[in-house]
Amino acid sequence: MKEKLKVHAFGVKVFDGSGDLEDLLTQIENDSLAARVRSVGYVDLRIEDVSKVGGLWFFDFGKFREQHGPGKAPLCQPSCPVGDFA
DSSP states (O other), rough: OOOOOOOOOOOOOTTTTOOHHHHHHHHHHHSOOOGGGETTTEEEEEEEEEEEEEEEEEEEEEESSSSSSOOOOOTOOOOOOOOOOO
């Protein structure tokens, strides 16, 4: 069965008084998983993983669901990586 996948790109805009983005990313990288949770609208999101490789920053976002399906995870533990169904 073919399924559709939606990908949403994010942009970054700098405003007067904005902090340094790299400092923020480093802070997020060092934060606990529970500290990375943010509510956006009516949904909780978390940056599961953030890392810098070759001068580029990579993110893995997770969307929490309270029912069934992908995204069901406790706040203090990483969600199941793609392909890891053990």
